[in-house]
Amino acid sequence: MPSVNVNETASLCGHQAKFVDVDGIRTRYYDVGRGEPMLLVHGGNMSGTSSANTWTLNLEGLGKEFRVLAADRLACGMTDNPKNKKDYTFQATIEHMVQFMRTIGLDGVHMVGQSTGGYIAARLALEHPEMVKTLVIVDSATLGPPVGDFLQRRRILFSGIPKDKSSPTYFADNYHGHMPAMSYTTDHVTDDWIEAAAYMRGLPKALKTAEDLEEGDTNPFRQSLDEHKEQTFSWIREGRLNMPTLLYWGRNDLSAIFEIGVALFEMLSQTNPNVRMLVVNRAGHFHYREYPQEFNHNVTQFIRFWG
Amino acid sequence: MTIKITPNESASLCGHQAKFVDVDGIRTRYYDVGRGHPMLLVHGGNMSGTSSANTWTLNLDGLGKKFRVLAADRLACGMTDNPARREDYTFRATVDHMYSFLEAMGVESIHMMGQSTGGYIAARLALEHPEMVKSLVVVDSATLGPEIGDILQRRRIQFAASPKDKSSPTHFADHYRFRMKMHSFTMDHITEDWIQAAAYMRGLPKAMQTARDMDAGDVNYFRQSLPKQKEETHRWIREGRLSMPTLLYWARNDRSAVFEIGLALFEMISQKNSDVRMIVVNHAGHFHYREYPEEFNRNVINFIEHWTT
Numbered sequence: 001m002p003s004v005n006v007n008e009t010a011s012l013c014g015h016q017a018k019f020v021d022v023d024g025i026r027t028r029y030y031d032v033g034r035g036e037p038m039l040l041v042h043g044g045n046m047s048g049t050s051s052a053n054t055w056t057l058n059l060e061g062l063g064k065e066f067r068v069l070a071a072d073r074l075a076c077g078m079t080d081n082p083k084n085k086k087d088y089t090f091q092a093t094i095e096h097m098v099q100f101m102r103t104i105g106l107d108g109v110h111m112v113g114q115s116t117g118g119y120i121a122a123r124l125a126l127e128h129p130e131m132v133k134t135l136v137i138v139d140s141a142t143l144g145p146p147v148g149d150f151l152q153r154r155r156i157l158f159s160g161i162p163k164d165k166s167s168p169t170y171f172a173d174n175y176h177g178h179m180p181a182m183s184y185t186t187d188h189v190t191d192d193w194i195e196a197a198a199y200m201r202g203l204p205k206a207l208k209t210a211e212d213l214e215e216g217d218t219n220p221f222r223q224s225l226d227e228h229k230e231q232t233f234s235w236i237r238e239g240r241l242n243m244p245t246l247l248y249w250g251r252n253d254l255s256a257i258f259e260i261g262v263a264l265f266e267m268l269s270q271t272n273p274n275v276r277m278l279v280v281n282r283a284g285h286f287h288y289r290e291y292p293q294e295f296n297h298n299v300t301q302f303i304r305f306w307g
Numbered sequence: 308m309t310i311k312i313t314p315n316e317s318a319s320l321c322g323h324q325a326k327f328v329d330v331d332g333i334r335t336r337y338y339d340v341g342r343g344h345p346m347l348l349v350h351g352g353n354m355s356g357t358s359s360a361n362t363w364t365l366n367l368d369g370l371g372k373k374f375r376v377l378a379a380d381r382l383a384c385g386m387t388d389n390p391a392r393r394e395d396y397t398f399r400a401t402v403d404h405m406y407s408f409l410e411a412m413g414v415e416s417i418h419m420m421g422q423s424t425g426g427y428i429a430a431r432l433a434l435e436h437p438e439m440v441k442s443l444v445v446v447d448s449a450t451l452g453p454e455i456g457d458i459l460q461r462r463r464i465q466f467a468a469s470p471k472d473k474s475s476p477t478h479f480a481d482h483y484r485f486r487m488k489m490h491s492f493t494m495d496h497i498t499e500d501w502i503q504a505a506a507y508m509r510g511l512p513k514a515m516q517t518a519r520d521m522d523a524g525d526v527n528y529f530r531q532s533l534p535k536q537k538e539e540t541h542r543w544i545r546e547g548r549l550s551m552p553t554l555l556y557w558a559r560n561d562r563s564a565v566f567e568i569g570l571a572l573f574e575m576i577s578q579k580n581s582d583v584r585m586i587v588v589n590h591a592g593h594f595h596y597r598e599y600p601e602e603f604n605r606n607v608i609n610f611i612e613h614w615t616t
Contacts, residue, residue, distance in 0.1 A: 148566070152492065153562065181464055251456060252457050282457070
C-alpha cells in the first residue's frame with residue numbers, strides 16, 4: 001500500500017482544517033465557502049478515526065451555496081477529550097457542538113448529521129430550535145427507533161476486520177476493513193482518507209480516548225445514550241421537532257438499515273408536516289461520499305425549497 | 308479441542324437412518340420418520356454436497372409424532388445423484404425430481420414445507436400440483452420472495468471472512484461451519500456431527516463432480532436457471548393459483564433472507580389467498596427451526612391441524 005503523506009492537521013481534498021478554543025476544548029474544524037451557515041456533524045463512536053474528514057468530498061460542492069462548517073466532535077478526530085472522564089457522553093458532545101456554533105458566531109444554521117451525528121444534530125435542533133433552520137438526517141440508527149438487532153448486524157458486518165493489534169498498520173487496516181463493509185460502492189474509500197484517520201487514531205489524545213472508553217459498540221459513550229434517547233423520542237412525539245426535515249438514506253446500508261429510516265419517518269411525520277425522505281439506491285452508510293454531486297444537489301435543493 | 312466425529316456412511320444424524328431409493332435413475336437419499344399424513348420437508352442451499360435433508364434432523368422426531376415425515380436430498384445435493392445430463396442442473400429438474408420422489412413413495416396427498424431455496428421448490432410444487440398439496444409452509448425463502456435490497460451484497464459481506472484455504476484438510480468443515488454461524492442468531496444448534504456429516508458428503512466423488520460442473524457460489528448455473536421460472540411462479544401467485552392454507556414462518560434476524568422479504572411475500576400471496584398466515588420469531592436466524600425446534604414443530608403442527616382437520 002502506498003505511503004500517503006498526512007499533513008499534521010489531517011486535512012484532505014485541498015482544504016485546510018483550523019483550530020478554535022471552545023470552552024477550553026481545542027476543536028478542529030473545516031470552514032469552506034460562503035452563504036448561509038451549514039453545520040455538518042460526523043458520525044462514529046468517540047475515536048480518533050471519527051472526524052469531519054468524512055465530509056471532505058462534499059465541502060467544495062456545498063461550499064458553492066453555503067458557508068460550510070464541519071467540526072470534529074468532542075473526543076473525536078483532533079478535537080480534545082473532555083476535561084472530566086465522566087463527560088464522555090452524548091450530552092457533553094451536544095453542548096460542545098452548541099458552544100462551537102456560538103464561538104464561531106453561527107445562527108440560523110442548516111444542520112446535517114450522519115449516523116451518530118444525525119442524533120446529535122436532531123437533539124441540537126430540539127434543544128435550540130431558534131438556532132436551526134432546516135435539518136438533514138443521513139442514515140442514523142442512533143436517532144431512529146430500534147429495528148431488528150443492531151449489534152448482530154454489526155457483528156456480521158465486521159466479522160472480517162483485521163484483529164492483529166500488534167501490526168504497525170493496525171489502525172489503517174482496521175479502518176480500511178470497516179469502511180467498505182459499510183459501503184455499496186467502494187471507490188470513495190481512498191488511501192488518503194484512511195491514512196488521515198489512522199494518523200489521528202495514533203495521536204496521544206486519541207490513544208487516551210481509547211483507553212478511557214473501551215472500543216466497540218458497547219462503551220460508556222453509547223451507554224450514556226439510552227436515557228437521553230428516551231427523552232429525545234418523547235420530545236419528538238410531543239411535536240417539538242418542526243423545522244423542515246429531510247431523512248436521506250442509503251438503500252443498501254446494512255447497519256443503519258433503510259427500515260430504520262422508514263420507522264423514523266413514521267415517528268417524525270406524526271407531528272411534522274414538513275418532513276421528507278429521500279432514498280438512494282445502490283448506496284450504503286456513506287452515500288454522500290459514494291455519490292457526492294447528487295448528495296450536494298439534493299441537499300441544496302431541499303434547503304432552497306424550504307429555507 | 309476438536310473431537311473426531313465419524314459420520315456414518317449414509318451421513319445420517321440424530322439416531323435416524325437415511326435410506327436410498329431410485330427415482331427415475333437418480334439414486335436419492337431420504338429420511339422417512341413417523342406415522343400419519345405424509346409431510347415433505349424440502350431443504351435449502353445451492354446444489355452441493357453440503358445442502359441436504361440433514362438440516363431437518365432436529366425436527367424429524369417431533370414432527371414424526373403427528374405426520375409421516377419425508378425429507379429427501381434434492382437433485383445433486385447431499386448424497387442424491389447428479390442429473391444424468393449437465394443441462395439438468397436446473398430448478399426445473401429439481402422440482403421434477405422431487406415430484407417423482409413423491410410418486411416413488413406412493414404419496415397422493417402431502418403437507419409441503421420448504422426452507423430457503425427449498426421454499427421456492429415447495430411453492431412451485433404446490434402451484435404445479437395443487438390437488439396433491441394440502442398445506443404449504445415457507446421458511447425464510449429469499450428465492451421465493453420478491454427481491455428486497457441487494458441479496459448478493461448482503462451475502463458477500465456476510466461471508467467475507469469465510470475460510471479460504473482450500474488446501475486445508477478441514478476446509479469443507481471449516482467453511483460450512485463458518486457459513487452456518489453467520490446465518491444463525493444462536494449457535495448451539497451448530498453441532499459437530501452436523502458439520503462433519505456435511506463435510507463428508509461434500510467430499511464424496513459425486514459432490515466433487517457437482518462443484519466442478521457448476522461455478523461455485525451464488526451466481527452459478529443452477530441460480531441462472533431461476534429468473535425466468537420465477538417470473539412465471541410469481542405471475543401464477545398473483546393470478547391466485549396458490550390457494551391452499553399457507554404459512555410464512557420467518558426469523559426476525561435472518562440477515563440474508565431478510566424479514567422484509569417475508570413481509571413482501573406475504574403481501575403478494577395475501578392479495579388472492581385469504582388463508583395465508585405469517586409467524587415471525589424473534590432472536591432467530593436463517594435456521595430458526597434448528598435454533599428453536601420444539602417451538603417450530605408445535606407451531607407447524609398447530610397450523611396444519613387448524614387448517615386441515
